[in-house]
Amino acid sequence: MLRIKDHLRGLVVQALGDLGVDLSTVNFDVTEPARAEFGEFATNAAMVGAKVLGTNPRDLASRLVEQILNSSSPYLKGAELAGPGFVNFRLNNSWLYEDVSAALSMGVDGYGRSDIGKGKRLLLEFVSANPTGPLHLGNGWWASYGDSLGRLLAFVNYDVSTEYYVNDTGGQIRALGESLLALAKGEAVPEGGYSGEYVSTLARGYDGDLNDVTAAGKFASDKILVMIKESLSDLGITFDTWYSQASIEESGAVGEVVELLKANGAIEIQDGKSVFMATRYGDNRDRFLTKANGDYTYLAGDIAYHYDKLVRRGFDYAIDIFGADHQGQVPSLLGAMSALGCESSRLEILLGQMVSLQRGDEVVKFSKRKGNVVDLQEVTKEIGASAMRLLSLQTSIDRSSVVDLAVVTSKSMDNPVYYIQYAHARMAAIERMRIEREIPEPQIEDVDLSLLVHPRELELLKIQSRLDEVVSIAATERAPYKIVTWLRDFAGAFHGFYHDCSVLGDGPELTQARLCMVRGAQVAIKVALSLVGVEALERM
RNA sequence: GCCCUCGUAGCUCAGGGGAUAGAGCACCGGCCUCCGGAGCCGGUGGCGCAGGUUCGAAUCCUGCCGAGGGCGCCA
CATH class of the missing domain: 1.10.730.10 (Isoleucyl-tRNA Synthetase; Domain 1)
Incomplete structure (x- = not known):
């Protein structure tokens, strides 16, 4: 379909050519002027061109105008020199x-x-909140962002798949299991455990072994994952795949990737532990891949996971959406992919700045462990998915934002x-x-x-x-x-x-x-x- | 201490080299014999500070001030 700016740009290029001016190296713009009296569109070609040619911008602009007026365009009604050297275009309405x-x-x-996407396969990973508690309002903001970005990328012809990485193993799941067992036995939740109301509810439904922390953790995280899926579904968000961290660890892929890094000379052994030489790849420190007890670190698993995306599953591009509180892991992950021979442009990590909450003038503090989160599902039920999504999509994720619950839940015209x-x-x-x-x-x-x-x-x-x-x-x-x-x-x-x-x-x-x-x-x-x-x- | 974001109207945010910086909310004042007034029109009010680059800076660079985040063999 017609892009009027491209058409006008073509006229400018043509006119410059007719003037014998080579501006192939010059980046000029066709823009909509701030004021209607300057016409429908304008170009700064004469101003940026004059700089390169060492001529007077207004002179170049007036010659440009002359040439442009000689060209045959079905849309052009007039053109004139204006201000410091703009060329303003007057159009008839046929383009509209x-x-x-x-x-x-x-x-x-x-x-x-x-x-734009040319059908390239792209894996978009977002939310990926640990299944240790229900999603809160902040998760919902980035979920809306990720889902909308996926729709956009698909619309410009990327072959988009969406994925949720489920952190279903490790210390936090263990802590969840311990908390569940304590509550099931009528004991107090251990220090650093999860004490939210939802854990008590889950504990009442637990009929497994009261001494099996792993089983309890799996029981609870499975149930919580169902809640998470519901909560997202209420927002109109589904994922193509739910990728289990446990599955990648059990598959042996982590060890293989660590071996590959070793073969590429990116690992040194310190006190019997494998260390990724991340500083060689732009990180500000080296990173452990194995712990003293022999387990792999989270980073090792994460590297294997991204290797799986770009190499094993063969996506052309992968995009991750992280909260700014995870910015620290970006350089090491990008560095590792580079050490594994993946072009750095194939993995893109977007950082969303933090979302904080207030209710009127009062700041709302929340903690998943303590269970005092603002539940996404409750808010979505109250104001509807459309209002929820639009609220979160009003502003750039580069800016940390303050959400006023009093406004959000009032259905006011602030939305x-x-x-x-x-x-x-x-x-x-x-x-x-x-x-x-x-x-x-x-x-x-x-x-x-x-x-x-x-x-x-x-x-x-x-x-x-x-x-x-x-x-x-x-x-x-x-x-x-x-x-x-x-x-x-x-x-x-x-x-x-x-x-x-x-x-x-x-x-x-x-x-x-x-x-x-x-x-x-x-x-x-x-x-x-x-x-x-x-x-x-x-x-x- | 070092690193990453971000400071635009009273509030929430657009604009991110181009001509006189915008919107919503709030506040003040107008508009319903007519397709839906959840609307329309007008008014008040602003680029954190200081240098620099440029024909031109809210926009790019440096410093300072302020806010958030990061600097684990947690995940």
């Missing part, structure tokens, strides 16, 4: 009308798609989900009214879209036309929140249009044109809503 046609012909499965869904509901309402009033269904080929000239209409169409670029950027920057930003803009433009323009009441021809526009807008908003996993409501 073509976008309406594109939305209608491509529909929700095609509009906005692109081929823009209602504003956005209302725009879609209004579109649906227009269609219902069309049927009720027996207005004929619009046929795009018989409709004169050039009747759409109201500023509100043009504003809506301009924002709509940005969607495919926004999708591409959101996918490549791993930034689903940019979809939400677009949704707010788009919903706002629609509400403004709806307020000022009567879709069904301004004469038959205009009604038909507006019906096409609204249907196109509905395609666009549905695409964006599905990318963030928010329901497109017909009624509210």
Whole structure:
């Protein structure tokens, strides 16, 4: 489909060529100016070019304008030199009308798609919270992020699989088992154990050996994993695979990977323990792979797990989403993959900054061990999956955020989900009214879209036309929140249009044109809503 | 002490080399004979501080200040 910016960029390149200027090394932009009076688009080509050529930017710009005006473009109405050397483009509206046609012909499965991923296989791992307690609100935030990122990457044609790494072995599961047994025997939970209400509940249902810590740990973590799956499912999130840490340890894969590292000369033995020479790969310290008791460390298992992803299972790319509290393990993991011969670009680790909670002015402290977490499932039940997801997707994961439970649970207009869904509901309402009033269904080929000239209409169409670029950027920057930003803009433009323009009441021809526009807008908003996993409501 | 993030309006956040920095909430004031007022329109109010790079800095670099996180043979 047409990307107007690419078209204009082509005009600039052509014009520069005609001027005999080689700017192949120069990175110029075509952007939307901040102010409408500067035209629909502008380029800074003359300013960055003048620097390279050592000429005056305004001179170069005026020659550029001359060439551009000579070119034949069906969209160009005018171009002029402005400010310090910008070239501003004036366009007729046909590019906007073509976008309406594109939305209608491509529909929700095609509009906005692109081929950035080229069908490459990508494994996206996220949440992966230990099965030692129910998911809390913070888990839900990153779960929403990961799920939406997966949808985005699939939409730009990566072959995406999602995975949850289940830490179903090790000291924390042992502590869980010990806590369960203590409660089952009516004793106090040991120091550092898990004392939440859910453990007591599980203990009452435990009918296994009261002295078998391993069995108790497995019993409890299995049950908790079911709770976790439910909690995610309530948010509309499922995973393609649930990958067991125990299974990879039992398979012997960890030892094989450690041997491979040894063969690659990346390991030294210190006091009988294997140490990965991580400092050679950019880490700030070396890392133990085996403990004094002979067990493998968590890192050893993690390296084997990622080797399994990229080599054994042969994914082209793997993306992990970690909380910032796990940033310390990033360099060692990346270093190990590099030592194993995997190109570093194939493993990408995204760090989400911490989410903290407050209720009004009061900071909410929580601890999984003590059991005073804010339960994800409870909050989701209270406000709904769509509101929950949109709240968490409003902002970049690079910024630590503060969630006010008082606001979250009040269903207030602080959650823009209602504003956005209302725009879609209004579109649906227009269609219902069309049927009720027996207005004929619009046929795009018989409709004169050039009747759409109201500023509100043009504003809506301009924002709509940005969607495919926004999708591409959101996918490549791993930034689903940019979809939400677009949704707010788009919903706002629609509400403004709806307020000022009567879709069904301004004469038959205009009604038909507006019906096409609204249907196109509905395609666009549905695409964006599905990318963030928010329901497109017909009624509210 | 060292390392990683982040400081934008009263609050929550967009903008991350380009022309006069935006939105929501809050506060003040307008708009319902008309497709859904969960809406629309207007107003008040801001780039942590100091240098530097650049034709141009909220944006890039350095330092300082402030917030969060990390620096286990835990996971």
